[in-house]
Amino acid sequence: MINPNRHRIKKTMKQILHIISSPMGNYSHSIKLGNAIIKQLALKHPGSKITERNLVNDNPPYLDSAHILASFKNEQDISDEEKEKLGYSDTILREIKHADIVILGAPMYNFGIHATLKAYIDQIVRLGQTITYQADGTRIGLLADKTVYLAITAGGSYNNEFNPVNDYIVNHLSAILKYIGINNIKSLIIEGTKRPGFTVDYDEICRNI
Numbered sequence: 761m762i763n764p765n766r767h768r769i770k771k772t773m774k775q776i777l778h779i780i781s782s783p784m785g786n787y788s789h790s791i792k793l794g795n796a797i798i799k800q801l802a803l804k805h806p807g808s809k810i811t812e813r814n815l816v817n818d819n820p821p822y823l824d825s826a827h828i829l830a831s832f833k834n835e836q837d838i839s840d841e842e843k844e845k846l847g848y849s850d851t852i853l854r855e856i857k858h859a860d861i862v863i864l865g866a867p868m869y870n871f872g873i874h875a876t877l878k879a880y881i882d883q884i885v886r887l888g889q890t891i892t893y894q895a896d897g898t899r900i901g902l903l904a905d906k907t908v909y910l911a912i913t914a915g916g917s918y919n920n921e922f923n924p925v926n927d928y929i930v931n932h933l934s935a936i937l938k939y940i941g942i943n944n945i946k947s948l949i950i951e952g953t954k955r956p957g958f959t960v961d962y963d964e965i966c967r968n969i
């Protein structure tokens with residue numbers, strides 16, 4: 761039977777990409793926060809499609825000279841070997857370009873993001889794909905029209921004098937996202953996950969997103 765609401769669902773449905781960078785699986789607070797964000801978004805946008813990119817299970821390769829040299833070449837000059845080198849980057853670029861909403865899980869490890877997330881960022885910032893230069897030399901980001909929710913978790917609780925969550929995660933990720941054209945960025949932060957007796961209501965945090 762044809763669903764009479766199908767046109768409405770088609771209109772509201774979104775492509776949602778959940779990027780995971782915690783190695784902690786079922787124990788991960790950033791994954792649970794990301795899932796709570798998705799639960800809330802699914803209520804707002806019925807019929808949405810969710811894709812998961814787990815950077816810990818499937819590690820992004822580190823940039824090397826072959827990758828960097830290939831990434832600056834014109835499409836027609838790229839050899840088959842170089843195409844293969846850029847394969848991972850091509851795949852994740854297709855994925856993020858297709859997404860309307862991105863949930864970027866960013867647990868704090870040693871005052872910064874997990875190494876897999878840094879490697880992922882290095883693979884998506886690419887000339888001609890996510891950034892380009894206009895005739896007058898102005899640089900523009902190409903991934904406009906997306907919303908990114910940062911799902912940030914840290915074991916400690918920080919004050920204004922020393923705040924690595926803001927300084928090394930929110931500011932760093934926001935700078936990168938703006939660089940590639942994404943300006944609609946919302947941060948959801950859970951601090952103190954390693955404090956004795958820590959509990960959290962993930963759904964409550966996401967209620968008003």
Ligand SMILES: Cc1cc2nc3c(=O)[nH]c(=O)nc-3n(C[C@H](O)[C@H](O)[C@H](O)COP(=O)(O)O)c2cc1C
Pocket residue numbers: 782783784787788789790791867868869870871872913914915916917953954
């Ligand atoms: C190797 C390691 C390094 C960590 N470094 C920090 C840190 O620098 N600052 C902090 O507040 N918490 C730190 N933590 C605690 C994590 O931020 C905390 O466990 C958080 O919940 C991680 O997110 P996740 O649960 O999604 O993995 C560290 C934990 C581990 C295992």
